[in-house]
Amino acid sequence: MDKLNELGEFGLIDLIKQDTIHDHGSVVVGIGDDAAALLPTPRQLLLLTTDMLVESVHFDLATTTPWQLGYKSIAVNISDIAAMGGVPRHAVVSIALPPATSPDFVVNLYKGMKEICREFSVNIVGGDTVSSPHGLVINVMVSGEVEPANLVRRSGAQPGDIVAVTGYLGNSAAGLALLAAGEWEDYNFAWPLVTTHLTPRPQVKAGQLLAGFGATSMDDISDGLASEAHEIAKASKVGIKLYAGQIPLAAELTEAADKLGKPALDYALYGGEDFQLVFTMEPGQYEAFKQAYPDITIFRVGEVVEDGQGVTLVDETGQVHPLEAGGYNHFRQEEQNVLLDFNSNGPEETYRLGQEVAKALKPGDVLCLSGELGAGKTLLSQGIAAGLNVADAVSSPTFTVLNVYEGMIGDRQVSVYHFDLYRLEHPDELADIGFDHYVESGGIAIIEWPEKFAEFLPAEHLWLTLTPGHDASERIICLAPKGKRYRELCEELK
Incomplete structure (x- = not known):
């Protein structure tokens, strides 16, 4: 049987429901009924978290195996439970699959899920499977569960607390850049x-x-240290000062960055997906913790300050700089996975780069041009x-929103749709x-x-x-491909 549409939904459930329960004492009914029936632990708070992963947005099947993808899909949720001081208990998994997906792919996807669930004694107790067209x-x-006294929020940091993390930062983002x-x-x-x-390790014990x-506060580092520092500062109504020289960077990261x-x-400040923990703690308690648990790796990276001081970074020379949140944001794709960058020393070079990009284009390609006013997007x-042999004068469609031109790719005529979304306010x-x-x-x-x-x-673009750049006429132009087609395009431009 080669495809899911030949197996059917119930056949798929039979295929994946084995070895999903690791704590039998807490599960009355698992996969196979209308709902799971679970036994809660007395006098514990219930924690719930959810995360969605979408192909071509959060992962690329060209750079991850089904097993790794399954493992990570559970790991990112367990990390949220760890950030609240809790113990993960049960998982519900829903997947939307293209009809042509092979049963072997699904089996290996769930093998990855089951492996991390086994490691942390998490039960997969239900879910849903549907067909996906895209x-x-x-x-x-x-x-998860946590004792009420041990529940840790983002909102408890106090001026004078130490800011610390549980491990090296930036490794995941550098790994993603290497894959790209x-x-x-x-x-x-x-x-x-x-x-x-590909297979992050949630810091549950820590x-x-x-x-x-x-x-006093805690967060998992899913969006980069800078972003999480802003989250804690905002929730706790405090400022945070980080020290560049104290942020732990692995030797491998330093080599990769070079x-x-x-x-x-x-990578450490803005990369994300490290799934280490950043936390705040009273200085005396911090030192006592290090002595009590020498096997738990923690690094002091900063301190909590008064609210009016904002979130700042002290560089190696002692200068203090405002630190922007940055980090991974689903709606700021311009910062992701830069594969190529070019230095343009003036308008002529920016124009010529556009011509070179045009030589690598194929019908159906989508180019997203991001930059502030005057950055050179229209140029x-x-x-x-010009590289597409458009005969008409091309200007920014700031007021018309869309200009349509006719160009050529080889001997084929192609329409060029030039959008300017600056004045639009609503998806409608x-x-x-x-x-x-x-x-x-x-x-x-x-x-x-x-x-x-x-x-x-479009998911791929x-x-x-x-x-x-440093001079008024200089521009740094970074290319970030989303999808196999655009990685190939960047390789052609190298």
């Missing part, structure tokens, strides 16, 4: 980074012990249009201009200000970010 979607809900770049297997430093990204020892051409500290668009306005129709029509779509409606973009 790729794989995995939604996991995990429940390809050919990472040749480097010894790459394996631990890629492994950290979370429980820190909660029991008086952690190879990738990006500061190692950026880059003009270069792309995208429908009014026929956005989906044009983008999916097989032409070339060039979209300025795509970040305004990032969630409505090429994101180009233009930022000012």
Whole structure:
């Protein structure tokens, strides 16, 4: 049997329901009935968390195995339970699968889930399976329990507390960048980074012990240290000061960052998906914890300050800088997975880069141009249009929102749809201009200000970010591919 549509839903359930219960004493009814029936632990708070993973948004099947994907889909939820000081107990898994998916893929996906559930004694007690027309979607809900006295929120940090983390930061983001770049297997430093990204290890034991020892606030680092510091500061109504020299960076990360051409500290601050814990604790308790649990790795990275001081970073020279939240954001795709960057020393070079990009385009390609006003998005668009042999003068469609031109790819005529979304405020306005129709029509779509409606973009696209350089005319242009087609495009441009 090669496809799920030949197996059927109930056949699929029979295929995956074995070895899903590890704590039989807490499960009265598991997979196979209308609902699970569970025995709660007396005098414990119930914790619930959920996370959704969408193909081409959160993962790429070209760089992860089904087993790794299954493992990670559970791990990211267990990490949320750890951040509250809790113990994970049960999981409910819902998956939307393309009909052509092989049963072997699903079996291996669940093998990864079952492995991490076995490690943490988590029971898979139910879920749902449906057909998906546009790729794989995995939604996991995990429940946990915590003693009321040990519940840790983001909102308890106090001025004078120490800020600390449970392990090295930035490894996962560097691993993802290596996967996107390809050919990472040749480097010894790459394996631990890629492994950290594909199969993260939730810090459940550390979370429980820190909660029991008086952690005043805690968060798991899913979106980068800078982002999580802002979350704690906002919830606790405090400021946070981080010290660049104290943020733990693995030797492998330093090597990878040098190879990738990006500061190692950026991966730690803004990369995300480390799933370590960042926590705050009174200084005396922090030192006592280190003595009581020398086997638990923790690093002091900063301190909690008064609210008016904001979130700052002290660099190695002692200078204090405001620290932006940054980190992974589902609606700021311009910061993800940069594979290529170019330095343009003036308008002519930006225009020529557009012409070079045009040479690699195929009908149906989608280009997202991001940058502040005056960054050069329209100039880059003009270069792309010139490379596509557009005869008309190309200008920014700021007021018309969409300009349509006719160009050529080889000997084939192709329509060029040039969008400027700056003045749009609501998704309904995208429908009014026929956005989906044009983008999916097989032409070339060039979209300025795509970040305004990032969630409505095609899952696969090429994101180009233009930022000012040191000189007024200099621009740094970064290319971040989403999907196999656009990774191939970037390889062609190298």
